[in-house]
Amino acid sequence: MDDCVFCKVIGGEFGTEFIYEDDVCVVFKDISPKDKTHLLIVPKSHISSIADMADADADTVSHLFMCARDVAKSLKLSGYRLQVNVGKDGGQEVFHLHVHLMSKFSS
Ligand code: 5GP
Numbered sequence: 001m002d003d004c005v006f007c008k009v010i011g012g013e014f015g016t017e018f019i020y021e022d023d024v025c026v027v028f029k030d031i032s033p034k035d036k037t038h039l040l041i042v043p044k045s046h047i048s049s050i051a052d053m054a055d056a057d058a059d060t061v062s063h064l065f066m067c068a069r070d071v072a073k074s075l076k077l078s079g080y081r082l083q084v085n086v087g088k089d090g091g092q093e094v095f096h097l098h099v100h101l102m103s104k105f106s107s
């Protein structure tokens with residue numbers, strides 16, 4: 001998607017540092033953190049929103065949450081929140097699916 005900011009991040013256009021990367025997703029710091037730790041877990045494939053995901057995307061979405069678990073563990077976060085905003089009225093600003101991982105703790 002040419003006009004998608006997260007596709008550009010994934011493509012390396014902004015030089016964003018990836019805290020974690022595998023075949024399915026990347027993890028990077030939110031540019032405007034709302035907590036001490038605020039990471040975004042983003043699939044490499046462009047899925048615009050949970051509201052638009054296909055049944056075939058279920059494995060990818062599941063992977064994002066497993067990744068959140070593993071990244072939080074590797075950062076030794078004792079507690080955290082996972083948030084997915086869905087749709088403009090749900091607070092979604094970037095229409096490339098992502099999971100916010102937020103914590104009052106940091107590593
Ligand atoms: P949403 O409101 O769509 O759930 O969250 C989008 C998030 O992406 C926001 O918290 C915003 O700060 C973050 N964000 C938007 N553009 C960029 C960017 O270019 N780089 C990074 N690292 N984060 C971004």
Ligand code: ZN
Nearest residue numbers: 004007046096
């Ligand atoms: Zn995208």
